[in-house]
Amino acid sequence: xxxNRRSPQRxxxxxxxxxxxxxxxxxxxxxxxxxxxxLAFLLVLDFLVHKHALFPWEEWPEFYATYGFVxxxxxxxxxxxxxxxxxxxxxxxxxx
Amino acid sequence: MTGSLPPxxxxxxxxxxxxxxxxxxxxxxLLAIPVIGFWNLIHVPQGTHWIVAxxxxxxxxxxxxxxxxxxxxxxxxxxxxxxxxxLHVKEDLQxxxxxxxxxxxxxxxxxGDFFTFFVFWELLTVSSIFLIWARRTEAALGxxxxxxxxxxxxxxxxxxxxxxxxxxxxxxxxxxxxxxxxGTYLIFIGFGLNCAWPILHPWLTDAYPEAxxxxxxxxxxxxxxxxxxxxxxxxxGTEALIWIGAVMTGFPIFYAVIENDLRRVLAxxxxxxxxxxxxxxxxxxxxxxxxxxxxxxxxxLYKALLFMSMGAVMYRTGKINGTDLGGLYRTMPLxxxxxxxxxxxxxxxxxxxxxxxxxxxxxxxxxxxMQAVWFxxxxxxxxxxxxxxxxxxxxxxxxxxxxLRPKEAPxxxxxxxxxxxxxxxxxxxxxxxxxxxxxxxxxYVPYTTPHILAQTQLLFFSALAFTLLLLSGIYPAEMRxxxxxxxxxxxxxARLFYVLTDRSLNRINEACDGFFFRDLTGVLFRASKEAAVxxxxxxxxxFWLLTGVRGRRLEMxxxxxxxxxxxxxxxxxxxxxxxxxxxxxxxxxx
Numbered sequence: 295x296x297x298n299r300r301s302p303q304r305x306x307x308x309x310x311x312x313x314x315x316x317x318x319x320x321x322x323x324x325x326x327x328x329x330x331x332x333l334a335f336l337l338v339l340d341f342l343v344h345k346h347a348l349f350p351w352e353e354w355p356e357f358y359a360t361y362g363f364v365x366x367x368x369x370x371x372x373x374x375x376x377x378x379x380x381x382x383x384x385x386x387x388x389x390x
Numbered sequence: 391m392t393g394s395l396p397p398x399x400x401x402x403x404x405x406x407x408x409x410x411x412x413x414x415x416x417x418x419x420l421l422a423i424p425v426i427g428f429w430n431l432i433h434v435p436q437g438t439h440w441i442v443a444x445x446x447x448x449x450x451x452x453x454x455x456x457x458x459x460x461x462x463x464x465x466x467x468x469x470x471x472x473x474x475x476x477l478h479v480k481e482d483l484q485x486x487x488x489x490x491x492x493x494x495x496x497x498x499x500x501x502g503d504f505f506t507f508f509v510f511w512e513l514l515t516v517s518s519i520f521l522i523w524a525r526r527t528e529a530a531l532g533x534x535x536x537x538x539x540x541x542x543x544x545x546x547x548x549x550x551x552x553x554x555x556x557x558x559x560x561x562x563x564x565x566x567x568x569x570x571x572x573g574t575y576l577i578f579i580g581f582g583l584n585c586a587w588p589i590l591h592p593w594l595t596d597a598y599p600e601a602x603x604x605x606x607x608x609x610x611x612x613x614x615x616x617x618x619x620x621x622x623x624x625x626x627g628t629e630a631l632i633w634i635g636a637v638m639t640g641f642p643i644f645y646a647v648i649e650n651d652l653r654r655v656l657a658x659x660x661x662x663x664x665x666x667x668x669x670x671x672x673x674x675x676x677x678x679x680x681x682x683x684x685x686x687x688x689x690x691l692y693k694a695l696l697f698m699s700m701g702a703v704m705y706r707t708g709k710i711n712g713t714d715l716g717g718l719y720r721t722m723p724l725x726x727x728x729x730x731x732x733x734x735x736x737x738x739x740x741x742x743x744x745x746x747x748x749x750x751x752x753x754x755x756x757x758x759x760m761q762a763v764w765f766x767x768x769x770x771x772x773x774x775x776x777x778x779x780x781x782x783x784x785x786x787x788x789x790x791x792x793x794l795r796p797k798e799a800p801x802x803x804x805x806x807x808x809x810x811x812x813x814x815x816x817x818x819x820x821x822x823x824x825x826x827x828x829x830x831x832x833x834y835v836p837y838t839t840p841h842i843l844a845q846t847q848l849l850f851f852s853a854l855a856f857t858l859l860l861l862s863g864i865y866p867a868e869m870r871x872x873x874x875x876x877x878x879x880x881x882x883x884a885r886l887f888y889v890l891t892d893r894s895l896n897r898i899n900e901a902c903d904g905f906f907f908r909d910l911t912g913v914l915f916r917a918s919k920e921a922a923v924x925x926x927x928x929x930x931x932x933f934w935l936l937t938g939v940r941g942r943r944l945e946m947x948x949x950x951x952x953x954x955x956x957x958x959x960x961x962x963x964x965x966x967x968x969x970x971x972x973x974x975x976x977x978x979x980x
Contacts, residue, residue: 316788339843343839348753360847362851370646373644373645373647388882
């Protein structure tokens with residue numbers, strides 16, 4: 295489970311930071327690097343494993359990787375640019 | 391008959407005795423209830439037990455078969471975990487409603503007839519409402535009332551369906567129905583409401599995040615999964631369910647991405663996961679039904695685990711919005727790890743429970759050649775990882791440092807989460823034990839190299855999408871806002887209805903009040919008084935004319951008599967004379 299990273303932090307960094315895992319310099323970069331490494335490994339592995347698929351497209355190279363990536367991008371883009379403008383209201387919308 | 395008790399009885403009777411225990415004994419007593427219940431359940435042989443005669447019908451309190459048993463097991467298990475998690479709660483009401491809620495779920499699970507089924511189905515709603523109201527906020531009160539009203543409507547729909555069905559078939563036995571005739575359609579919709587089908591769903595995302603910290607853990611386990619059980623019992627292989635399930639898996643994930651309240655994110659992902667089960671029941675093959683039931687079992691555990699971890703965060707910080715949280719891994723590391731186990735399980739990572747259950751439904755869809763459904767389910771699989779798998783742990787425990795340094799969760803919460811996390815990994819690593827309990831024999835093998843690779847690729851590249859979108863700033867920031875859902879129609883609609891009825895009915899009321907009460911009565915009153923006075927005056931004037939009164943004196947007498955009569959200050963003699971005259975006149979006329 296190495297997908298939880300911390301975005302670069304601005305301001306109010308605790309001076310007494312006790313060296314928590316992701317407060318150490320470079321730890322986020324290290325984590326990201328190993329994550330990208332794992333992705334590359336998975337891409338290579340795709341060609342080495344024999345697939346027995348129920349649908350023909352399951353045998354296409356990197357089908358699942360592509361689908362996972364595209365699905366999530368579509369999900370976020372639609373949620374942000376289509377759904378949010380339609381449904382977002384102030385927190386006290388129902389109380390007014 | 392057996393030497394055992396009906397499973398619901400232990401919980402419902404146990405709930406009534408809660409107030410008699412104090413201090414540490416209360417905790418021990420509460421935990422003993424599901425343990426005794428479970429011990430009782432494993433000694434019940436399969437078959438039909440506890441048949442009670444009621445009017446002309448035979449009520450079956452214990453239809454024990456493989457389908458009801460597996461739900462019985464998981465309901466006992468999750469009750470134990472939820473009670474352990476709630477041990478700090480001092481209020482008896484919450485414990486009692488939690489136990490009654492679990493007990494009514496067991497009552498429904500083992501009900502063999504519609505009457506018993508319906509009674510427990512309604513008790514389920516009534517007992518669960520206190521888990522929401524016990525939060526004692528205005529929002530919880532409102533959400534609770536909406537929850538109650540929506541479920542009352544669903545319950546009436548179910549009742550109407552049952553009445554029609556029973557009067558048509560003459561049997562109250564609860565078994566396979568299928569969609570044929572009005573009664574079965576109404577029952578179908580009644581189940582669907584509790585199952586949180588699209589459009590019927592907003593009670594769930596409205597009420598669950600408003601319930602108490604411990605109440606939501608109970609709520610997440612029973613109502614929807616019980617509806618899944620009811621559908622698996624009465625409507626397996628109903629094609630409509632395939633599409634309903636597919637839509638259920640799809641639409642909530644869009645909401646989950648933009649939602650700020652993290653427990654509401656989990657509520658949306660709950661609908662998404664139940665969608666897989668509904669879809670499996672719709673496909674209806676042995677593999678699909680097994681998959682649906684298996685997924686319900688593992689889902690109850692990991693969803694409760696996720697709600698528990700967010701509850702622990704809320705318990706320690708008093709906050710639950712993504713905008714207020716972040717960086718909690720520093721001081722709540724165990725809660726963070728348990729949350730990530732739940733997240734990995736719901737995302738179906740290999741070695742975690744979702745992996746061995748969700749894939750059965752996916753495979754069943756593929757074997758049935760359902761391409762579109764399969765693509766939607768795969769999209770939902772990637773999406774669920776995105777919002778429940780990453781978003782929940784990331785925004786609560788990592789992300790920006792909120793500056794909050796809360797203490798780790800209390801021991802009993804950690805134990806409850808630890809137990810659930812252990813079971814998630816155990817089921818994921820040794821699925822054979824769970825597969826043995828499923829309704830049909832299992833030939834499915836989850837751990838094949840292509841399956842592991844496919845799923846890992848899907849998840850890792852979803853994670854890549856999250857990473858890149860976040861780094862590029864496209865990922866929608868958490869915002870203090872609410873997102874409208876279908877409940878807008880009845881939340882705003884109810885106000886509109888109120889305004890409309892106020893404007894229309896109250897106007898009619900006002901008009902009627904004005905006409906009948908003020909104007910018409912006045913007219914009638916004056917008219918009747920005047921008429922009587924004029925009538926009497928006619929006789930008086932005739933009498934005075936006869937007695938020779940004329941001119942100014944007559945006018946004076948007329949005027950005085952008129953005023954006296956209008957004021958009601960007539961001398962008694964004149965009044966009596968007028969009455970006699972009137973009686974004589976009437977007598978003469980008759």
